[in-house]
Amino acid sequence: MATPNPSGDREKVVSKLPGWLRRDLKVRAAQLGVDIQDAVSQGIAMWQTTSDVAPVDTAGGVAWSTWLPPGQWAELKETCTSRGMPLVQGLAQAISLWLNTHSAPAPTSYTRRIVVCNQKGGVGKTSLAAGLAGAYAEDPELEVLVAAEAVALQSADGAGLSSEATDLLTTDEAHAGLGLRVLLVDYDPQGHLTKQLGLDLIGIDDPSLAKHMAGTVRTGSIRDMIVTVEDSRFGGRLDILPACNDAFLLDVMIAMDRNRQATLERVLEPLEADYDVIIVDAPPSLGVGMDAGIYYARRRENETPGNSGVLIPVQPEDSSDDAFDLLRRQIESGQVDWRIEVDDLGLVVNLYDSRDGYVVTSSLEAWQQLKEPRVIGVVRRLKEQREAVRARQNLISYAPTSEQAKVIRRIAREIV
Known part of the structure; x- marks a missing residue:
C-alpha cells in the first residue's frame, strides 16, 4: 500500500x-x-x-x-x-x-541500559518499568504470548493505523521467554516500584542508592542492597535495587559533586557485568538526579545505536505533550553540555481508553504521527495492572496472558 x-x-x-x-x-x-x-x-x-x-x-x-x-x-x-x-x-x-553493501563498525558489547523517564506523574512509568523487567526475565522454557506489532500499535478500535496495515498481522505470536538477567532500579523517591513488587523500602538511616551516589557510604557494597524477586516465572533472574525515602534529597546530596551527572553511573557500572539489562525507573522531576539518569542512558564509545537509551511513557492527553517537550529539552541540553548521544528507544502511550472521547483519540493519533521518537506500544487502561499492584506482583507473573502483558512483551522485543 x-x-x-x-x-x-x-x-x-x-x-x-x-x-x-x-x-x-x-x-x-x-x-x-x-x-x-x-x-x-x-x-x-x-x-x-x-x-x-x-x-x-x-x-x-x-x-x-x-x-x-x-x-x-x-x-x-x-x-x-x-x-x-x-x-x-x-x-x-x-x-x-x-x-x-554497507558494513557496520565493530561494536563494543555493553549491558543494555534502559531509563524509563517522564517528570509527569501518573503516566504509568513504574508499571512499564516493572513489566519490561518481567518480560525480559521470563523463563526461556516457557512459551509466552506476544502481541502482534500491528496490535501493539493500535487502540481497541483500530485508531492510528490503516486497515491495510492492521490486516497484515493482528494475531498473537508464541515465543520462548527471553531469559535475561535483569536489574530493576527504583530511582524514584516515592518507592512505588519497590512497593508494587512486595518489598520494603530501605530504612532512612541505612545505606541507599542516593547515599552511594553522594559518596557518603564508607563500608559495604551496593550489591548488599539488591533483592531477588522470588517468582518461579523469573527463575532468580530478576533483581531489584529498592528505593529509600532519602532520594527526595538526592538533588541536594549530589549538587556539589564535580561530575554530578556521572554519579548514577559510578554506582551502577560495577554491577553491569552481572546483568544483561538494567532498567531504571527514573524520578518524576527535571532536577540533577534526572540529569544523572540521562547521562547513564547515553551511548558509550562504540556501543551499538539503540542498545541503550531513554524510553518515555506518555498519556493520550495535552498535559502529557507539555511534559514531553520539557523532558526533550532537558535531554537535548544534556547532550550539548556533556557532548554525548542519547538514543530514543521509543514512546509508549499508556493508560489509553478510546471511550474517554475525542481528546484522547486525537492525542493518540498525534503521538503516532511523530517520527522520532516513534510510538512502539499502546497500553490500554485495563484492570489487570491495578490488580497486580494490589497483589504486590509483577503484571507479567500475575496476568501472563492479559492484553497488557502481551503488549509489554512486544515492546520489550522492539528494543531488545
Missing part, C-alpha cells in the same frame, strides 16, 4: 518485514548516520539493477512502513512481478542488499 505525502516529495508505503531484518536495518542505519527511508530507497535502486540476490526468509513478517520517493514503490512491484516473486520478498532482498 502507498499513501502520498501531502508535501509530494515522498509517499508512505506499508508492507511486511521479518522482525530481525527490520532491527538490522534500524541499527545499521543508525550506525552509519543514514535515515532509514534513504537506506531502503538506496537498497531498492541497487536491487533493480541486480539479478542474483539470494532469497530471504520472510517468515514471521510483521507490519512495517516507511517513506519512499514517488513511483519507486510502483516500480518495485512491477519488477517483482516480472521476476515472479512476492513484493515482500523483493523488498526484503533490497534491504538485505543494502545491508550487505
Whole structure:
C-alpha cells in the first residue's frame, strides 16, 4: 500500500518485514548516520539493477512502513512481478542488499541500559518499568504470548493505523521467554516500584542508592542492597535495587559533586557485568538526579545505536505533550553540555481508553504521527495492572496472558 505525502516529495508505503531484518536495518542505519527511508530507497535502486540476490526468509513478517520517493514503490512491484516473486520478498532482498553493501563498525558489547523517564506523574512509568523487567526475565522454557506489532500499535478500535496495515498481522505470536538477567532500579523517591513488587523500602538511616551516589557510604557494597524477586516465572533472574525515602534529597546530596551527572553511573557500572539489562525507573522531576539518569542512558564509545537509551511513557492527553517537550529539552541540553548521544528507544502511550472521547483519540493519533521518537506500544487502561499492584506482583507473573502483558512483551522485543 502507498499513501502520498501531502508535501509530494515522498509517499508512505506499508508492507511486511521479518522482525530481525527490520532491527538490522534500524541499527545499521543508525550506525552509519543514514535515515532509514534513504537506506531502503538506496537498497531498492541497487536491487533493480541486480539479478542474483539470494532469497530471504520472510517468515514471521510483521507490519512495517516507511517513506519512499514517488513511483519507486510502483516500480518495485512491477519488477517483482516480472521476476515472479512476492513484493515482500523483493523488498526484503533490497534491504538485505543494502545491508550487505554497507558494513557496520565493530561494536563494543555493553549491558543494555534502559531509563524509563517522564517528570509527569501518573503516566504509568513504574508499571512499564516493572513489566519490561518481567518480560525480559521470563523463563526461556516457557512459551509466552506476544502481541502482534500491528496490535501493539493500535487502540481497541483500530485508531492510528490503516486497515491495510492492521490486516497484515493482528494475531498473537508464541515465543520462548527471553531469559535475561535483569536489574530493576527504583530511582524514584516515592518507592512505588519497590512497593508494587512486595518489598520494603530501605530504612532512612541505612545505606541507599542516593547515599552511594553522594559518596557518603564508607563500608559495604551496593550489591548488599539488591533483592531477588522470588517468582518461579523469573527463575532468580530478576533483581531489584529498592528505593529509600532519602532520594527526595538526592538533588541536594549530589549538587556539589564535580561530575554530578556521572554519579548514577559510578554506582551502577560495577554491577553491569552481572546483568544483561538494567532498567531504571527514573524520578518524576527535571532536577540533577534526572540529569544523572540521562547521562547513564547515553551511548558509550562504540556501543551499538539503540542498545541503550531513554524510553518515555506518555498519556493520550495535552498535559502529557507539555511534559514531553520539557523532558526533550532537558535531554537535548544534556547532550550539548556533556557532548554525548542519547538514543530514543521509543514512546509508549499508556493508560489509553478510546471511550474517554475525542481528546484522547486525537492525542493518540498525534503521538503516532511523530517520527522520532516513534510510538512502539499502546497500553490500554485495563484492570489487570491495578490488580497486580494490589497483589504486590509483577503484571507479567500475575496476568501472563492479559492484553497488557502481551503488549509489554512486544515492546520489550522492539528494543531488545
